[in-house]
Each structure stands twice: as structure tokens, then as C-alpha cells.
Amino acid sequence: MAMTREQLLQQDAACRVFQARADAALETWGIRAPPPISTELPGYAEAYRRELAYMAKKRLPEDHELRKVDVVHSMHLRSLSHRYMRPAKRLERALTA
Numbered sequence: 001m002a003m004t005r006e007q008l009l010q011q012d013a014a015c016r017v018f019q020a021r022a023d024a025a026l027e028t029w030g031i032r033a034p035p036p037i038s039t040e041l042p043g044y045a046e047a048y049r050r051e052l053a054y055m056a057k058k059r060l061p062e063d064h065e066l067r068k069v070d071v072v073h074s075m076h077l078r079s080l081s082h083r084y085m086r087p088a089k090r091l092e093r094a095l096t097a
Contacts, residue, residue, distance in 0.1 A: 003040045
């Protein structure tokens with residue numbers, strides 16, 4: 001079923017928020033989040049958030065507890081994406097202090 005214009009705008013806005021959060025965290029490693037695409041695919045925003053969490057996960061130290069989390073199948077992706085971004089922000093503060 002096609003999304004309404006309002007639903008598409010909401011999904012695009014959510015993706016821009018996810019991208020901004022990821023950019024802030026990923027700048028620690030000198031990279032930026034890839035831009036989201038504007039699509040009528042329902043659930044794209046969650047897939048995009050999952051991709052961003054996976055990008056952050058790959059950059060954590062090997063012994064970090066969050067490296068063991070299966071981002072693809074996690075039911076708590078919203079809280080996990082914030083947990084991945086927090087270590088990056090702490091690292092950034094330590095490097096710039």
C-alpha cells in the first residue's frame with residue numbers, strides 16, 4: 001500500500017533526525033552518515049536507523065559489549081542506536097579534551 005504524502009514527509013523527517021545523530025557520533029572516526037533516500041517503502045526509516053547503528057557498531061573496539069549485539073534482529077533498535085552513539089561521543093570528548 002502506498003504511503004500518503006503526510007506519511008512520506010514524516011518518514012523523511014525521521015530519517016533526517018537519525019542522520020544528524022549519526023553524523024554527530026560518526027565524526028569521531030572522520031566519517032559521515034550516508035544520506036537517506038526519499039522512498040515510499042514503509043519501514044524504510046527503521047531500516048535506515050539499523051544501517052546507521054551497524055556502521056557505529058563496526059567502529060567500536062573489538063571487546064566492547066555492544067559489538068555482540070545483532071543489530072539486524074534486535075527488537076530494541078531505538079535504544080540500541082542511542083547506546084552505540086554514546087560511546088562514540090565519549091571517545092570524541094576524550095580526544096578533544
